[in-house]
Every structure is written in C-alpha cells, then in structure tokens.
Amino acid sequence: MHSTRPFLRDLSDSRRKGWEDGLRDGYAEGYFRGQAKVIVERTKTSFPVRKIKVLYVSSGKGFPYSPIDEAIVETLKTLTASVITAETKEPIQKLAEKNRPDLVLALDGMDRPVEQIDAVRALGIKTAIWLTDDPYYTDMTKKIAPHYDYVFTLERNCIEVYRGLGCRNVYYLPFAAYVSHYRPTLTRSAINRKISFIGSAYWNRVEFLRPIIGGLMEKGLKINGLWWDRLPEYKQYPGGIEIGKWMGPIETSEVYSGTKIVINLHRSPFDETVNNNTAKIGALSPNPRTFEISASGTLQLVDSREDLSSFYKPGVEIETFSNSDELMEKVNYYLSHEKERQQIALRALERTFRDHTYNHRLNQLFGYIFK
Known part of the structure; x- marks a missing residue:
C-alpha cells in the first residue's frame, strides 16, 4: 500500500486540511450508511397471514393519497389470503355481493356514497373505514363514520367524537412508514x-x-x-x-x-x-x-x-x-x-x-x- 504522506507534504496547509476533512467525512458517511443497512436488514417482524378475503376501497383521490393506497394494498397481500381492490367508479355493494369478502375496508371514504356501505352491511359483511385527515375535515367525516361497523382514526382526539355519534367500534390507528417507499439510501447519497x-x-x-x-x-x-x-x-x-x-x-x-x-x-x-x-x-x-x-x-x-x-x-x-x-x-x-x-x-x-x-x-x- 502506498503511503499518502509524500502527497500530503506537497499540498498547502489549507488544501491538506481539506483533503483530510474530505477523507474523514467520507469514512463517517460510509460507516453511517453501513450501520443503517444493518438495521434495515435485521429489523424484521413476522406477522400472521389470516385466512380472510378483503375488499379494499381506495380513496379515489389520486396523489397524494395514491401512495397510501399502494402501501395498504401491497401490505394486505402479505397478511391475507385474498385482496380485491375496488376502483373509483365500481359499485361496492355489487363487488361485495359477487366476492363475499370477510371485510370491506375503505380509505378516506369521502368520495363514496354511504348508501353503498349501508348495502354492504345489509349483506352481513363487516365494514371498516380508515380516516386519513382527522381532525382537519371532521365536518365531513362525522357524516360518514356512523355508516361503518369499525372506525379507525389517526387522531386520538377524534375517538370520543365518533363514539359520541353512536359509532360502537372506534380505534386509534395512525398511519406508518411504507418501507418499500421510505428507507435510507444505503450507499453514498447523491443528495447532500x-x-x-x-x-x-x-x-x-x-x-x-x-x-x-x-x-x-x-x-x-x-x-x-x-x-x-x-x-x-x-x-x-x-x-x-x-x-x-x-x-x-x-x-x-x-x-x-x-x-x-x-x-x-x-x-x-x-x-x-x-x-x-x-x-x-x-x-x-x-x-x-x-x-x-x-x-x-x-x-x-x-x-x-x-x-x-x-x-x-x-x-x-x-x-x-x-x-x-x-x-x-x-x-x-x-x-x-x-x-x-x-x-x-x-x-x-x-x-x-x-x-x-x-x-x-x-x-x-x-x-x-x-x-
């Protein structure tokens, strides 16, 4: 291995310091990325795969809700026996009657007629909604929530709001990180x-x-x-x-x-x-x-x-x-x-x-x- 000392002697003090700082920072960056890689690869939890069929009703709002839809659908595929996704214009009750899911799970729900959810419940199929924007749009969500069997809110302050409307099953469930989207760059980042x-x-x-x-x-x-x-x-x-x-x-x-x-x-x-x-x-x-x-x-x-x-x-x-x-x-x-x-x-x-x-x-x- 060639020594860097002759090279360093030929540099001015300021250039030598810059070179040494760059070398040190590069090493620190690489070490940090290496530690992140170890964490990402070792931190894995096993979850049960339930023998259930889920009909997932997307928000229908496009970006920025569509990445959440993607995160939920792809995760459901790993946790259930079957997932059917309802597109924006499809009547939910017809899909439910045809596929007989164990659960109809809707995200946001503001663009879906609540009459369709009532019809699904009349079939004896469980329904749930995961509300995306509490408490910012509660004027709207308070009208939607009572039509579902289960209400999931990402704001703790809204639990009693929905219970006060007669919703029997209300739970606090914040969103999370979809780690196929959000994860550290494990090599030196092009962004600085x-x-x-x-x-x-x-x-x-x-x-x-x-x-x-x-x-x-x-x-x-x-x-x-x-x-x-x-x-x-x-x-x-x-x-x-x-x-x-x-x-x-x-x-x-x-x-x-x-x-x-x-x-x-x-x-x-x-x-x-x-x-x-x-x-x-x-x-x-x-x-x-x-x-x-x-x-x-x-x-x-x-x-x-x-x-x-x-x-x-x-x-x-x-x-x-x-x-x-x-x-x-x-x-x-x-x-x-x-x-x-x-x-x-x-x-x-x-x-x-x-x-x-x-x-x-x-x-x-x-x-x-x-x-």
Whole structure:
C-alpha cells in the first residue's frame, strides 16, 4: 500500500486540511450508511397471514393519497389470503355481493356514497373505514363514520367524537412508514443537503418560519412544496425554495435520506381557510410524515405534539421544538454535533422498522376486527 504522506507534504496547509476533512467525512458517511443497512436488514417482524378475503376501497383521490393506497394494498397481500381492490367508479355493494369478502375496508371514504356501505352491511359483511385527515375535515367525516361497523382514526382526539355519534367500534390507528417507499439510501447519497423541509406552505408554517428563515437559509435550508410564494421573502432565496413541486414518495425519501436534518412542522387544525373543522377539535397525534422521515435514516426536528412520545422517545429517537428560537438552536447544535445527530437518526430508523410499518398497523387493525 502506498503511503499518502509524500502527497500530503506537497499540498498547502489549507488544501491538506481539506483533503483530510474530505477523507474523514467520507469514512463517517460510509460507516453511517453501513450501520443503517444493518438495521434495515435485521429489523424484521413476522406477522400472521389470516385466512380472510378483503375488499379494499381506495380513496379515489389520486396523489397524494395514491401512495397510501399502494402501501395498504401491497401490505394486505402479505397478511391475507385474498385482496380485491375496488376502483373509483365500481359499485361496492355489487363487488361485495359477487366476492363475499370477510371485510370491506375503505380509505378516506369521502368520495363514496354511504348508501353503498349501508348495502354492504345489509349483506352481513363487516365494514371498516380508515380516516386519513382527522381532525382537519371532521365536518365531513362525522357524516360518514356512523355508516361503518369499525372506525379507525389517526387522531386520538377524534375517538370520543365518533363514539359520541353512536359509532360502537372506534380505534386509534395512525398511519406508518411504507418501507418499500421510505428507507435510507444505503450507499453514498447523491443528495447532500444540510436542512430540508418538504410540505405545503400552510399559513401557520409561514408564520412560524418567517422570524428565522434567514438564519435557516444561511445554514443550508432547502424547501420543496406548494404555496411558498406566500412567504413574503421567498424571492430572496431562489436557490433555497422550490415552489410548486410535489414530490412522490421515492424522491421524497431520497431527499430525506440525503439530508442531515429534516424539519417536520404540523399544519394547524384551526386554519379556517383550508380545514372543515368547525368544532375546532385539536390535534394531539403525529402526522404520517413523522414515521416516513424516521424510516429514511435522518434526524427529524418536529414540533412537539402530546402523543408523539407514544411512538418515539424525544431526545433519544427524535428531537422536538416548541418555538422558532428552539428550532434554530437545535439546528445549530446538531449541525455541529454529527455523531449525536447520526445516533438519534439510527435509533429512529430502528424504532420505525421495529414498530411503525404498515404491517404493524394492519395486523393491529385485523386484531380489533377479528379478535
């Protein structure tokens, strides 16, 4: 093996330091990716395959709901004897009468006439709905939920809401990470970002980030999503804000994995310009992005919600913030404490693959329905 010392002697001090730093960073990156690979390959849970037939009713809304539909359908195939998928225009009751499934499971349900669900129940077939946007559209979902035998909500605050409407079987079931979409890049990533935020510019996000947007941009923030021209200063950051691009799950996962810190800022349940939540039901539970970021092998900084600690240990598997200043402080800290950042990211990755995949959630759903 040839020594690098003669080569280093020929370099200036600054170039030599740059070369050494690059070598060290490259080694650290490779070691980190190797650890992530070990976690992904070893963290596998076996689930029972139930001898049941499921008729799955997709949301019918296209993107961004279609990746969730895909995650559920592909997972159902591994957990059941048979899966039939209802397309948007197909009458559910006719499919149910023809195939006699053990369960009709609908996602979202807002674009399906409830009369079709009533007809399925009249056949003696169990029905369930997994609501996608609680509590943001409860004005609509409160009209839908009572037509199903089982109601699954991803917001803990909505359990008593649906029970108060006479729904007998209501369960808390957040979404999860579909690990065929969301997983770390296991070789050196082609993407090299310091900070990312991916999501729409709801007004609460704009207001939260405005006081620190300059500092975040100086640290390397990149934003992708809709409506970011709402940010008055957006023209000052042409390389930092990509407006109008909604990325699919694979591309999103690659960006997450190639970013040191990903910010997750929940939307507000009280924004009357986009929500249908006149009862002003609050939000306690983490959004689906919480699990997807963690599954991608990166450090997540998320605004604290009460039920978050039911899924990840703050300060151990995930980091939280309660105001703009705290977010900025933690960005500065973890950009200068690489080893701590990586260890939290790896713990989140392991926890997600161990506890928070769609296999876990659908196995739990079946447990509630089929005891």
